[in-house]
Amino acid sequence: MKRAERFPHAKSYRDRHGKIRWRYRHKGVTAELGTDWGSEEFCRRYAAAVNGPAKDGAGASRTAPGTLDDLAVRFYKLHLPTVGESTAANYRFVIDRLRVKHGHKRVSHMARRHVIAIKAEMADTPQQANKTLKRLSQLMELAKDLEWRTDNPVDGVKLYPTNPGGFHTWDEGEIARFYEVYEIGSVPHLAMTLMLYTGAAKCDAVKLGRGNIRDGRLVYRRNKTRRNPEGIEVNIPIHPYLAETLAHVPPDAFTFLQTKDGLSRSVKGLGTSMRKWCDKAGLPLCSSHGLRKAICRRIAEAGGTAFAIMSVSGHISLKEAQKYCEEFGRKGMADSAIASLPGGANGEQKLTNHPARFVEKSRKRLQ
Known part of the structure; x- marks a missing residue:
């Protein structure tokens, strides 16, 4: 057009x-x-x-x-x-x-x-x-x-097929690559670590500051669910690496990601900056929202339940959190499943442990 x-x-x-x-x-x-x-x-x-x-x-x-x-x-x-x-x-x-x-x-x-x-x-x-x-x-x-219509003309109109996974989820190699390019103490490193170790969305990350730290924990309410009666408070312990990163933020900073002029960084500004930082690091598929998905992936891969993911991410839908368990927790669950099989940890069962009918047949064959 x-x-x-x-x-x-x-x-x-x-x-x-x-x-x-x-x-x-x-x-x-x-x-x-x-x-x-x-x-x-x-x-x-x-x-x-x-x-x-x-x-x-x-x-x-x-x-x-x-x-x-x-x-x-x-x-x-x-x-x-x-x-x-x-x-x-x-x-x-x-x-x-x-x-x-x-x-x-x-x-x-x-x-x-x-x-x-x-x-x-x-x-x-x-x-x-x-x-x-x-x-x-x-x-x-x-x-x-409003009784302007009796039907919805959009009903039945199919959506275009798109990537069902939505935003790309950062993998460990991409996370390591970003940290290779941006060292601790830099704004890109701070933004990355803050979102990766809290699961905070851009609109929440730009507002987080020392005022959100209480008894060694990060406490905030997600902006997206703040007006929802089912919205819950996110209350998570501060990861040691995040604590080390936040130690480089000036003590008088009102928010962790404030600009050089001491102003709150805008959501759009953070998104634009992340796009530039990722491109410079050679990560065209990565974005700020993908970091939120990355921490959910890590929890799922570590064997965390959907409820564990929700407690960190602030999701209010069990269905959304369950997706991460189904997509990223399969390998760990498969390992546990195979290990739980009889003899899984110590090799195949010995003949003496087999049902009696198989033992008798085996003895006759030996005779």
């Missing part, structure tokens, strides 16, 4: 430093879109320019009743207060991109063929297409609750 087709009325220009920037201009509305075409921030600014600013969502003050814009604003009011900041941002990113092109259309007119067309337009980015279908399905379920 051409850029002009994806974001109508967005034009590029060079600033006084010769850098390419993007600007939206249409019907008297002018808005700067930034330098990173197609990024999350670009899409957010574009949606705000097209729909107009509003407190409860882009274009809330200019929405026509019964349109996708109207439905999105209602969805934001109902659902965003119940999820974490990072989840809310992801919801807005996906839904606002839908609103750019379809916000003015009536929800009651959406048919299954329209959903399939939206899916087909995103065939080059299957994971993003699947996220869009999931959010669109949530919107249509709300439309049913």
Whole structure:
């Protein structure tokens, strides 16, 4: 898809430093879109320019009743207060991109063929297409609750096949390689160790500091589950290597990963930095989320149960934690299973231990 087709009325220009920037201009509305075409921030600014600013969502003050814009604003009011900041941002990113092109259309007119067309337009980015279908399905379920529709046109539309494992899980070789490139005392080493030995997601890692240390343990509540009544507090002992790493953090630092200026590091900034650090170390498949999966892998490989994984990772779904046991704990369980077989530890059983019928046959054969 051409850029002009994806974001109508967005034009590029060079600033006084010769850098390419993007600007939206249409019907008297002018808005700067930034330098990173197609990024999350670009899409957010574009949606705000097209729909107009509003407190409860882009274009809330200019929405026509019964349109996708109207439905999105209602969805934001109902659902965003119940999820974490990072989840809310992801919801807005996906839904606002839908609103750019379809916000003015009536929800009651959406048919299954329209959903399939939206899916087909995103065939080059299957994971993003699947996220869009999931959010669109949530919107249509709300439309049913509001009695705007009697059905959900997204039902039955298949998702694109993608990697079922999601983000790549760091293996021990990749972890060792990262530590070869970044020594203890450096920010990359600190970020890596903090997430690897706590299982904290980016949105939690950037907020952790000495205020979270209590009696030699790290205590925090996951941002993603903070507003969930089932959310639990993560309370884990500090691993010796993590303690050694944290000893290099200035004692007056408010958060472990704060910037040189003493400011809290942003979630997006940490993600961008991790991408650069991994690329420099020759680890293109690795990411910050993969570190969270790595500690779950280590626990599973050590024979830990799904509940042990949940106590460290903060998962509230047993099903999610069980996946790690099934994927990474199989080898250890197989070793235990084979060792538990009769004679598994001391070789095959002796003849005298066999059932009597086999002993008698063997004696006759010898005679």
